Amino acid sequence: xxxxxxxxxxxxxxxxxxxxxxxxxxxxxxxxxxxxxxxxxxxxxxxxxxxxxxxxxxxxxxxxxxxxxxxxxxxxxxxxxxxxxxxxxxxxxxxxxxxxxxxxxxxxxxxxxxxxxxxxxxxxxxxxxxxxxxxxxxxxxxxxxxxxxxxxxxxxxxxxxxxxxxxxxxxxxxxxxxxxxxxxxxxxxxxxxxxxxxxxxxxxxxxxxxxxxxxxxxxxxxxxxxxxxxxxxxxxxxxxxxxxxxxxxxxxxxxxxxxxxxxxxxxxxxxxxxxxxxxxxxxxxxxxxxxxxxxxxxxxxxxxxxxxxxxxxxxxxxxxxxxxxxxxxxxxxxxxxxxxxxxxxxxxxxxxxxxxxxxxxxxxxxxxxxxxxxxxxxxxxxxxxxxxxxxxxxxxxxxxxxxxxxxxxxxxxxxxxxxxxxxxxxxxxxxxxxxxxxxxxxxxxxxxxxxxxxxxxxxxxxxxxxxxxxxxxxxxxxxxxxxxxxxxxxxxxxxxxxxxxxxxxxxxxxxxxxxxxxxxxxxxxxxxxxxxxxxxxxxxxxx
Numbered sequence: 001x002x003x004x005x006x007x008x009x010x011x012x013x014x015x016x017x018x019x020x021x022x023x024x025x026x027x028x029x030x031x032x033x034x035x036x037x038x039x040x041x042x043x044x045x046x047x048x049x050x051x052x053x054x055x056x057x058x059x060x061x062x063x064x065x066x067x068x069x070x071x072x073x074x075x076x077x078x079x080x081x082x083x084x085x086x087x088x089x090x091x092x093x094x095x096x097x098x099x100x101x102x103x104x105x106x107x108x109x110x111x112x113x114x115x116x117x118x119x120x121x122x123x124x125x126x127x128x129x130x131x132x133x134x135x136x137x138x139x140x141x142x143x144x145x146x147x148x149x150x151x152x153x154x155x156x157x158x159x160x161x162x163x164x165x166x167x168x169x170x171x172x173x174x175x176x177x178x179x180x181x182x183x184x185x186x187x188x189x190x191x192x193x194x195x196x197x198x199x200x201x202x203x204x205x206x207x208x209x210x211x212x213x214x215x216x217x218x219x220x221x222x223x224x225x226x227x228x229x230x231x232x233x234x235x236x237x238x239x240x241x242x243x244x245x246x247x248x249x250x251x252x253x254x255x256x257x258x259x260x261x262x263x264x265x266x267x268x269x270x271x272x273x274x275x276x277x278x279x280x281x282x283x284x285x286x287x288x289x290x291x292x293x294x295x296x297x298x299x300x301x302x303x304x305x306x307x308x309x310x311x312x313x314x315x316x317x318x319x320x321x322x323x324x325x326x327x328x329x330x331x332x333x334x335x336x337x338x339x340x341x342x343x344x345x346x347x348x349x350x351x352x353x354x355x356x357x358x359x360x361x362x363x364x365x366x367x368x369x370x371x372x373x374x375x376x377x378x379x380x381x382x383x384x385x386x387x388x389x390x391x392x393x394x395x396x397x398x399x400x401x402x403x404x405x406x407x408x409x410x411x412x413x414x415x416x417x418x419x420x421x422x423x424x425x426x427x428x429x430x431x432x433x434x435x436x437x438x439x440x441x442x443x444x445x446x447x448x449x450x451x452x453x454x455x456x457x458x459x460x461x462x463x464x465x466x467x468x469x470x471x472x473x474x475x476x477x478x479x480x481x482x483x484x485x486x487x488x489x490x491x492x493x494x495x496x497x498x499x500x501x502x503x504x505x506x507x508x509x510x511x512x513x514x515x516x517x518x519x520x521x522x523x524x525x526x527x528x529x530x531x532x533x534x535x536x537x538x539x540x541x542x543x
Contacts, residue, residue: 073107088155091192095236099165101132117142120157122164134161149196156189166243179214183221195286207290214312215248226284231262263334267314268380277343294318299394308389309381317379323394324355333388339377361401406434408535411504420450432540435501435532436466445482455484471500487514503529
């Protein structure tokens, strides 16, 4: 690869003429950097001669590049290229600080590759460290290109000089992911100059290959840095932190891309459909009208379908289903759903009505039907360090209603403060299998403070089973001890509990006794018609 870009190297055969040029000098150089410790001294000298410029800052030179006509550089062109390179170096330095080495600019007498306008290479010390000096080569075929493309190329290559100086060694440079090296330089080139005629191709590659993990991207990672910028993490502020890392996971984190601000809109933005919400479009320098075309995901009427994406990749799905109800039974990572009315990232356990006639459950007294969802909703998955996955279950309405009848529910009662009485929750009862299921919890006594006498809240356990359907009344008993600063009060309650699926009424009587006295009292009237409501998530075991 290196000889295709730079010319013959001692110990390696010269590629045949029909092999053509590599078209990517930066990749060729980094490939050699990765095997630097395997080169002979003669090969190292040859590589250094091919990649190291001369002392004159504006020199026309012939370093033996491959099979292209010799073109004598125009001195005025050389001067203009040198001034542009120096100016772009200064412009980039205002964002991230300068590198200390010299920038040597060479306009060569021969082309090295038919598709390359220029390349940047570091000066390599014998031990594989980088001296800090950088050589920018511009090739004769740049004479016929546009000004925008030439300036973009110079900015891209000069930014490589900043990367070389920061990384410091060939081994670090060789191991750096291409999305860091080439993607970052592509974004910078477009930002400090202007997008050129290669920029649309970067975007098209990105949008046409959404499932490609970031570690396999190069110039098309322009889109990654663009989304990082629009999601609130300024690339200029993180470049040096990223360069100090090794590998995609550490670089991704150092860039600030492992955050909800980035991940919650990474995949959805690639759909380019802002009508769905602000998180459903993306932008960047030279962006085209291309977009990710969602993959069809068929969810059965009574069954599940998974959607997954690998770490550091994205994909979008259009959900195709005739199921009455769609249940997101699990969701890990970062997922986003939209039907142009709904736009949500809260999917774990979420239910949506996909039935034209609605999804009300007539036998569930306190039923809250799931919100309707339009046909063909789009699901966007952004793969962070662990990837992302969602399981969607299609469900008949009757099955949904059967589950709603057995869903976790709760009854609570909050007591307001009054003279000598503390505010607090005095009833807390939960059923993990519906209003006509198995209830357990506490009656909370105490909570008193009067003229120095304080009695803390204390729980009296209560458990009972309702069963049946409709309005059901059952007997229950509770007993416990309430500790006071003066005595221990043994309390017993004989209760009658009525449940109609929507409310609970607790009636009955209670008694208390100590070594000194005993009392009997009817249960307060305030415990009638207590609302039965869905239990908070996590209160009952899942499944």
